[in-house]
Every structure is written in structure tokens, then in C-alpha cells.
Amino acid sequence: MPQEVRRSAWAETLLSFVQRYPGVHLREIRRRLGIPLGTLDYHLYRFGKEGLVTLTETAGYTCAYPAVVPDIGGPIPDPDRHLLALLRQPVPRSILLHLYLDGAGPPSDLASDIGTTAQNLSYFLQRLERAGVVLREGSGATRRVRLADPKQVHALLLQFPPLPDDPVDRFLRFWGDLHP
Amino acid sequence: MDLGELTNAAFGGIAVFGALLAAVAIAAWRRTPTVRMALVALAFLLFAAQGVVVGVGLFTSGLSLSDLLALSAGFEAALLAVMFAATLLR
Numbered sequence: 001m002p003q004e005v006r007r008s009a010w011a012e013t014l015l016s017f018v019q020r021y022p023g024v025h026l027r028e029i030r031r032r033l034g035i036p037l038g039t040l041d042y043h044l045y046r047f048g049k050e051g052l053v054t055l056t057e058t059a060g061y062t063c064a065y066p067a068v069v070p071d072i073g074g075p076i077p078d079p080d081r082h083l084l085a086l087l088r089q090p091v092p093r094s095i096l097l098h099l100y101l102d103g104a105g106p107p108s109d110l111a112s113d114i115g116t117t118a119q120n121l122s123y124f125l126q127r128l129e130r131a132g133v134v135l136r137e138g139s140g141a142t143r144r145v146r147l148a149d150p151k152q153v154h155a156l157l158l159q160f161p162p163l164p165d166d167p168v169d170r171f172l173r174f175w176g177d178l179h180p
Numbered sequence: 181m182d183l184g185e186l187t188n189a190a191f192g193g194i195a196v197f198g199a200l201l202a203a204v205a206i207a208a209w210r211r212t213p214t215v216r217m218a219l220v221a222l223a224f225l226l227f228a229a230q231g232v233v234v235g236v237g238l239f240t241s242g243l244s245l246s247d248l249l250a251l252s253a254g255f256e257a258a259l260l261a262v263m264f265a266a267t268l269l270r
Contacts, residue, residue, distance in 0.1 A: 168207045175220055
């Protein structure tokens with residue numbers, strides 16, 4: 001296949017992926033699309049110059065967003081960008097979905113419910129708290145974690161679909177669910 | 181298709197699907213490096229190895245049927261032990 005044709009195919013795939021899944025970070029794009037690093041950099045640079053895609057450093061990751069979302073009629077607002085980027089990462093997404101579906105709860109229950117360690121949960125809760133997405137209330141035995149703005153999470157979940165599970169994700173979830 | 185060809189196809193299937201699932205399990209283990217996932221990957225590798233070793237042994241080596249049956253049972257016992265550990269141990 002000529003290189004130009006291959007490049008334009010990548011460009012189309014990449015642009016539609018970013019438009020469908022705004023807030024996805026670059027490593028995830030590479031993993032999902034199998035796109036070579038140089039090709040990814042080239043197209044993102046080009047999309048940036050053409051005003052199609054913007055890159056933002058969010059929660060320690062470089063995340064890609066479409067410059068304009070048709071439903072919004074402009075760019076995604078900054079607070080939503082931050083939350084979207086967190087919803088694209090497995091552990092923060094599990095925490096946010098659990099708090100959204102089940103409401104506030106003690107951190108110890110949260111760790112076992114989402115299948116992670118207390119240390120891992122604590123690390124991500126600190127990040128989510130710094131981002132202003134979750135709030136920790138009380139102390140000791142009455143300590144609870146809750147979403148700062150459940151309506152914002154609800155709106156973003158409805159507007160932007162989650163990244164589809166790949167076979168490895170499904171495999172991991174299946175064996176994770178067998179935990180006695 | 182006679183019984184020999186069916187047996188050949190069955191062991192071929194065990195080897196191929198065992199190898200495919202082992203590949204997915206290894207990818208899963210690389211993404212989440214836990215003991216559980218390592219055991220699951222090992223179990224599927226044992227499936228694949230059983231398919232290859234017993235399948236090849238059945239048609240090319242001078243092993244008797246009872247030797248191959250013992251070999252196959254050994255593989256199955258080992259992979260059941262690994263599966264037991266992967267699913268039930270904390």
C-alpha cells in the first residue's frame with residue numbers, strides 16, 4: 001500500500017477515534033489503534049495545526065480532544081475535560097462509576113467493590129480529590145467518599161460513550177469476577 | 181472422517197485454542213501482573229502443550245496408547261491444580 005494512502009487511512013481512523021472518545025490519552029490511542037508512535041505524533045501535530053484536535057495535559061496524561069464537538073457547538077469546557085480524562089482511565093473510572101451508581105460510601109468498601117488494593121485506591125482518591133471530582137467527609141469509622149457533582153458525571157456518561165472493552169479487558173474482568 | 185482424523189483434529193484444536201487463550205492471558209498478565217493472571221496463563225499454556233505433545237505423540241512417536249493416556253492425564257491433573265489455585269486461592 002502506498003505510504004500516502006496508509007497515512008490518510010490512519011488520519012481518518014485517528015480523528016474519528018478522538019471525536020468519538022474525547023479525553024483518551026495518547027498511550028491508550030496507540031494501544032487501541034496499534035498506530036506507530038511517529039505516525040501518531042505526525043497526525044496529532046497536523047490536526048493541531050489545522051484546529052481539529054487539541055492536546056491537554058490532564059491527570060498526568062496527555063489527552064486528545066476534538067477542537068469542536070457538534071452537540072456542544074464548541075470545545076469541551078475545561079472542568080468536563082478533566083472529568084472525561086479521568087473517566088478514560090480504568091481505576092478512576094471504576095471509582096467514579098461506583099460512586100455514581102451506589103452513592104457515597106466508606107473507602108474500605110470501595111476498595112473491595114472495585115477490586116483494587118487500599119493503597120491503589122488511596123492514591124487515586126487523592127488525585128480525584130485534588131481534581132475536585134470527589135469529596136472525603138468525616139473521619140475514622142464514619143469516613144465516606146462521595147462525588148462532588150453527580151449531575152456532571154451523569155451528563156458526561158450520557159454524552160460520551162466509554163471506551164469499548166477489548167478481549168484482554170473482558171478476560172481480565174472475567175477472572176477478576178471469580179475472586180471468592 | 182475416521183476416528184484417527186477426528187482425534188488429530190481434536191488435539192489440534194486443543195493446541196490452537198489453548199495457545200490463543202494463553203496469548204490473551206499473557207497480554208492480560210502484562211497489563212495486570214498478578215499471581216492469579218500468571219496462573220491462568222500457565223493453565224492455558226498447559227492446555228496448548230497437552231494438545232501439541234499428546235497430538236504429536238499419538239501420530240509420530242513410538243509411545244504406546246497407555247503411555248500417552250498417562251501423559252495426557254498428567255497434563256490434565258497439572259492444569260486442574262493450576263486452575264484450582266487461580267480461581268480459589270486468595
